Amino acid sequence: MGTHENKRYLTISAWNVRGLGDKIQDDFFIDKIQSDINILLETWKGECKDYKISNYNTFSKIRKKKKKARRHSGGIIVYYKKEIAKGITNINGTKSQNRLWLKLEKEFFGFKEDLYLCALYIPPINSNYFENDYSFLENEISTFARQGKILLMGDMNARTGKCPDFITGDSCQINNFDAKNLIPNYYEVDTEISRNNQDNVTNVQGKSLLELCIASRLRILNGRFIGDSLGYYTYMSINGYSAVDYALISESLLSSVKYFKTDDFTYLSDHVQIQLTLNCNIKQTFDLKSHIEKKWKYLKRYKWTENSHNLLLKALMSEHIKNDIMKFELNEYQENQKGVDGATENLTNIFENISDITCKITKRIKSKRKKYRQVWSDNCVYETKKEINRIGNKLKKCPNNQLKQKYFELLKSFKKW
Numbered sequence: 001m002g003t004h005e006n007k008r009y010l011t012i013s014a015w016n017v018r019g020l021g022d023k024i025q026d027d028f029f030i031d032k033i034q035s036d037i038n039i040l041l042e043t044w045k046g047e048c049k050d051y052k053i054s055n056y057n058t059f060s061k062i063r064k065k066k067k068k069a070r071r072h073s074g075g076i077i078v079y080y081k082k083e084i085a086k087g088i089t090n091i092n093g094t095k096s097q098n099r100l101w102l103k104l105e106k107e108f109f110g111f112k113e114d115l116y117l118c119a120l121y122i123p124p125i126n127s128n129y130f131e132n133d134y135s136f137l138e139n140e141i142s143t144f145a146r147q148g149k150i151l152l153m154g155d156m157n158a159r160t161g162k163c164p165d166f167i168t169g170d171s172c173q174i175n176n177f178d179a180k181n182l183i184p185n186y187y188e189v190d191t192e193i194s195r196n197n198q199d200n201v202t203n204v205q206g207k208s209l210l211e212l213c214i215a216s217r218l219r220i221l222n223g224r225f226i227g228d229s230l231g232y233y234t235y236m237s238i239n240g241y242s243a244v245d246y247a248l249i250s251e252s253l254l255s256s257v258k259y260f261k262t263d264d265f266t267y268l269s270d271h272v273q274i275q276l277t278l279n280c281n282i283k284q285t286f287d288l289k290s291h292i293e294k295k296w297k298y299l300k301r302y303k304w305t306e307n308s309h310n311l312l313l314k315a316l317m318s319e320h321i322k323n324d325i326m327k328f329e330l331n332e333y334q335e336n337q338k339g340v341d342g343a344t345e346n347l348t349n350i351f352e353n354i355s356d357i358t359c360k361i362t363k364r365i366k367s368k369r370k371k372y373r374q375v376w377s378d379n380c381v382y383e384t385k386k387e388i389n390r391i392g393n394k395l396k397k398c399p400n401n402q403l404k405q406k407y408f409e410l411l412k413s414f415k416k417w
Contacts, residue, residue: 007282009258010084010109014039014119014153016245016271020077024051028385029268035275036081037088037102039119041155043075057082059090063097063129074129076100076119084108084282091116094140098122098133101140106148110281114148115253122156125205134208141216149250150218155271157244158209161202165213165220166192166251191251196223197231198399199243209246219254221247221276227261232396234272236265238408241399247276265392265407267385267414272396302359315357324350384414 013035020043023029033040033053045051045062052058056079063074074097080088087108093101093116104115120137123129141150213219222243223231234245247260259277266272315321328346333339355361391407394400 008280010037010278010280010282011035011275012037012039012117012151012153012278013273013275014041014155014245014247015273016041016121016155016269018042018269018271019044020051020075023268024053026268028266028389032263032268032273033079036084037117038079039153040077040079041075041119041121042073043077044072045075045077051077053079055082056080057085059100059102061097061100074098074121074123076121078102078119087282093118093144094136096131096133096136098129098131099137099140101144103148108282110283111149116144116148116150118150118152118154120152120154120156122154122158122205124157134205134212138212138215141212141218145216145250149253150216150248151250151253151276152218152246152248153274153276155245156205156209158205158246159199159201159203159242159244160197160206160210160220161200162195162197163202163206163210164192165195165210165218167214168192193219193224193254195220195231196229197243198233199231199241201242209248213248217251218248219251221249221257221260222262222274225257225260227259227275232262232272233399234262234274236270236395236404236407238404245271245274247274249276253278262396264389264396267388267392267411301362302355303362305360308358312354312358315354318357321350321354324353381414384410388414 013033015032015038017023017040020040030053033056038056043051043060045060059078059080061076063072076099078100087105089103089105091101091103093099099118099120102117102119104111104117106112106114109115118137118140120133122133122137137152144150222228222234231243233241233243235242249257256279257276258279259275261275261277263273263275324346328343328350331343331346333343388407388410391403391410395403395407
């Protein structure tokens, strides 16, 4: 027997992990990969089954390893929950190894239009892997924008400062001159929406990103929503801070964004994880019988003992049990679902009351998720991780050179273990 339960929100995260390595065995890392869709960038991984996560499927794009290279470079892995697998398609949207396009079906997610999600890592402009990415990306967006809405998430190595990602002072008033329509009647005027950013610097790639936003009617989510209202830094090195990891969405979908969060700095990467929450309406079908059985596993469990036989006879002779049985027999239940549910509940209560008197009661303990532990893991390592994360949290809210120095000193000692 199946039933429906609507899922109202879709969470999508993106994170430049600076090498996946054995982080997949780190409990703290796994706790971070709990969104419906998780984008990992610069994984530095080839084809490998070791990075599988329970209850998640994967899409990946692997950059070819150079002959003399000691490891892979680049790499994109997308983890998505199995329960939403029917609504996601990996599409051949680009030949670039820096981008991976996914299509989120409107029928499955309850969107008005299909959503085209691009997981991307755009290398620095002086990198050997830079491919004039912004120009190619604009062409790809132009193609998919005819079929649906656009969402870009990833590390773009772009510093946009506080420059607008829209046309300032945009207006249709130009059509009033010379009685000629210089712009088409269907033209939509850009909406001016303020954006905060801790990073005041603008670089070449930042200008390219802003031009892309204006040309494609995309808007940056950083610095505009609860969770990142101040426009926090997303990258930290010993030399300084910058905001280079972004989520960009079609302007018309801004009202569908419920939340956008920039996470804290941690020992896991020099980039922070960013997370987006979108309104959706997913109708999920699940097996009601299995759901009830799973729920009952964690309730009372009764064990028959040597004394149970005598206790059962006494229970059946007790006045309140006899009254409950009599009431059940005399009650006229309706011949419909409501009547069946009522009879089931009353009969279950009778059995439970008898079992409480007759049997030994035990409770099932919910099994905990298997935790991976490194051979070298000890209290010292754990406390160091904890302290690095604590300082990372402070640095996000209040960048401080003294704290930053302590952060990297701890990180350096941690990496030696």
